[in-house]
């Protein structure tokens with residue numbers, strides 16, 4: 001018999017769920033959801049599992065990731081049970097279940113712990129700088145090495161083991177009979193969804209859905225390109241005009257788009273921006289600060305002002321360290337990774353089910 005978690009409803013509220021107990025199971029949400037299909041029916045099924053505390057079934061399900069949070073279900077729910085927010089809170093919950101360190105669970109449920117982690121990073125960065133061990137130039141070199149070590153370390157220590165856990169929970173535990181060919185064929189889906197998120201375009205009710213998709217699309221491209229320019233092309237150390245211009249462009253894209261995301265959340269002008277968990281705020285604000293502070297540092301470098309206003313680099317490296325050590329491995333950034341892999345695993349499961357070769 002499936003294990004029932006009697007405290008599940010309470011727990012989910014900490015992850016951002018609102019009023020889902022008001023659901024009377026009418027099915028309107030599933031009927032209006034443009035992404036729900038006969039094979040992958042949601043969100044009603046997820047609401048039932050949540051109300052009855054079937055947390056292990058939820059852990060094994062990929063359905064919360066198949067929802068792209070367009071908000072139609074919330075708009076049309078006659079009980080105002082906010083099914084779209086429930087789906088979003090389930091994704092946060094799943095992130096904390098996949099995470100072997102347990103830190104995602106603590107951070108998602110506890111704003112104070114989240115703030116303390118951010119403060120500890122500030123103390124560490126400022127402490128290293130004030131220790132006097134490094135000159136300003138060598139401190140910038142250290143910052144550059146930190147970027148490379150953080151990317152490699154976070155990937156190997158956190159992201160990879162967590163992806164393996166996700167695979168174990170959602171494919172392996174269900175004894176899905178997939179072979180290597182299924183994994184290979186489905187790879188195309190992984191990269192398509194990761195870089196285009198084209199499934200968002202299938203949501204059909206929100207009038208600004210295409211703008212929303214386009215902003216996300218250029219943000220992902222801008223973010224990955226800035227990462228590449230900064231880490232691998234050494235944007236702050238290069239003399240190449242092409243690389244310098246690329247960095248300006250990508251950082252500008254990031255802070256312009258994220259500024260719009262912040263405005264949308266402040267204005268609450270659509271269902272998907274009405275309810276924000278504190279981790280959503282940290283995500284957009286920190287992404288905005290990363291773009292802006294990177295842009296400012298390079299501008300100061302080009303006008304020979306960085307030596308005098310070195311605090312700009314200190315702010316940038318602090319924001320970057322908070323981003324790389326907290327938001328990426330334990331926060332909203334993981335939606336990007338897990339959703340892409342959920343689409344991949346889902347495709348593998350379907351190929352295995354239909355016996356396609």
Ligand code: SF4
Nearest residue numbers: 023024026027029077
């Ligand atoms: S539309 Fe609302 S009340 Fe009906 S099943 Fe969905 S969440 Fe429940």
Ligand code: SF4
Nearest residue numbers: 033067070071073084
């Ligand atoms: S938020 Fe959109 S995609 Fe997600 S369940 Fe609701 S209608 Fe479907």
